[in-house]
Amino acid sequence: xxxxxxxxxxxxxxxxxxxxxxxxxxxxRLTRVLDALDLPARVLYVDDGSRDASWALAQAxxxxxxxxxxxxxxxxxxxxxxLTAGLDAVACAENVAACVVIDADLQxxxxxxxxxxxxxREGADMVYATRRRRLGExxxxxxxxxxxxxxxxxxxxxxxxxxxxxxxxxSARALRALAGLRERQRFMKGLFAWIGYPQAQVLYDRAPxxxxxxxxxxxxxxxxxxxxITSFSTMPLRLATWVGVLTxxxxxxxxAWIVLKVFVWGISVPGYASLIVAILFLGGMQLLALxxxxxxxxxxxxEVKQRPLYLIEDSLGTVAPQPVDTAP
Numbered sequence: 444x445x446x447x448x449x450x451x452x453x454x455x456x457x458x459x460x461x462x463x464x465x466x467x468x469x470x471x472r473l474t475r476v477l478d479a480l481d482l483p484a485r486v487l488y489v490d491d492g493s494r495d496a497s498w499a500l501a502q503a504x505x506x507x508x509x510x511x512x513x514x515x516x517x518x519x520x521x522x523x524x525x526l527t528a529g530l531d532a533v534a535c536a537e538n539v540a541a542c543v544v545i546d547a548d549l550q551x552x553x554x555x556x557x558x559x560x561x562x563x564r565e566g567a568d569m570v571y572a573t574r575r576r577r578l579g580e581x582x583x584x585x586x587x588x589x590x591x592x593x594x595x596x597x598x599x600x601x602x603x604x605x606x607x608x609x610x611x612x613x614s615a616r617a618l619r620a621l622a623g624l625r626e627r628q629r630f631m632k633g634l635f636a637w638i639g640y641p642q643a644q645v646l647y648d649r650a651p652x653x654x655x656x657x658x659x660x661x662x663x664x665x666x667x668x669x670x671x672i673t674s675f676s677t678m679p680l681r682l683a684t685w686v687g688v689l690t691x692x693x694x695x696x697x698x699a700w701i702v703l704k705v706f707v708w709g710i711s712v713p714g715y716a717s718l719i720v721a722i723l724f725l726g727g728m729q730l731l732a733l734x735x736x737x738x739x740x741x742x743x744x745x746e747v748k749q750r751p752l753y754l755i756e757d758s759l760g761t762v763a764p765q766p767v768d769t770a771p
Contacts, residue, residue: 451540451615452483453560456529458522459501460491462547466500473545473553474508480557482540487512488547488759489529492519498757505759512760520753523629526609528753534622539615550649551610558645559612568640571604571611575646604636604644616640627752628742690728697721 455473459466470486477484488501490513498515505511514528526544533542541563545551555572562570609631613621620638 451538452485453477453480453540454533454536454542455484455486455556456489456526456533456542456544457486457547458489458491458525458529459493459497459547460519460522460525461493461495461497463493463495463497463500465548466497466504469547469549469553470504470508470511472549476553476556477510480560482560485510485512485760487514487529487532489513489525490515491522491525492516502759509760513758514755515757517754517756523631524753526631527629528755530613530618531622534618539618541612541614542618543612544609546608546610551608552647552650555610555645555647556612558647562643562645563612563614565643566641567643568614568617569611569635569638569642570645571607571635571642572645572647573604574606574608574649576648604632607632607644609635611635614640625752627750629752686728686732690725 455477457469462469473486477486486508488504488511490498490501498513501511501513505513514532516525516528520528530542530544533539541560543556543559545553545556551572559570559572613635617638617640620640621634624634624637
């Protein structure tokens with residue numbers, strides 16, 4: 444069981460973006476769970492530049508419940524960055540026992556939190572919640588999600604748990620380790636896995652959204668997948684290299700065959716169709732390779748500028764926004 448001071452608190456970090464429709468129900472269910480725990484608890488809402496009344500509602504919740512804290516980012520930085528802002532604030536807080544990450548849309552039920560705590564008390568630094576079933580999602584989304592997680596396991600040396608989102612519990616030690624990872628292009632599921640430490644799993648059924656609409660369309664999901672693959676694997680670069688080598692070998696072999704047919708057997712070879720096909724094929728492969736290289740170069744470009752990950756516009760409660768963005 445991890446060492447714990449009697450005043451250490453469990454923090455619950457909730458990134459939110461335009462969640463005003465579901466936030467009251469989420470807070471009510473979360474409050475019932477926290478009231479039943481045998482350790483102090485605090486809630487940190489991180490508003491990722493919402494355009495609705497989410498922040499105003501978080502302020503009202505903080506007035507009614509002193510356990511509620513909040514951070515408001517200066518604009519919409521994206522969920523991964525909003526989550527980072529919340530975890531940074533918790534890592535800088537005093538008397539932190541552990542931290543739970545959960546979305547506000549109630550697809551991840553707060554009632555699972557006691558199970559996460561139980562596994563943490565057994566000695567795990569990271570307890571991640573794995574989706575046993577994904578209710579309310581289309582077959583295409585379930586299929587693409589399954590393919591993505593399995594592709595990540597094959598391409599990356601970092602073992603990212605399959606069918607597992609951000610819903611999890613981190614120990615204080617895991618929080619401190621995560622605070623040291625400051626890359627700008629953030630794939631949190633990979634970063635969670637990268638830090639290692641003892642890990643445990645809890646299975647649960649993912650519910651449909653309680654209200655509102657999902658912010659993840661297929662375009663954003665595609666960018667998210669590219670982000671994950673390029674952040675934790677150089678396999679696409681290696682694949683481009685091997686495709687280039689194979690294409691060159693085949694091109695030279697075909698060229699040698701053409702020369703042989705002309706000079707040995709004197710066969711005249713009509714070349715227009717084959718020439719056009721070869722040019723289009725090689726041009727397409729070159730553009731594909733350049734595109735893959737460009738993805739990595741673009742990420743390197745963003746990293747070397749060393750901009751802050753996020754900026755804080757406002758805060759609630761006693762939480763202190765202290766991003767750890769010092770360059771090495």
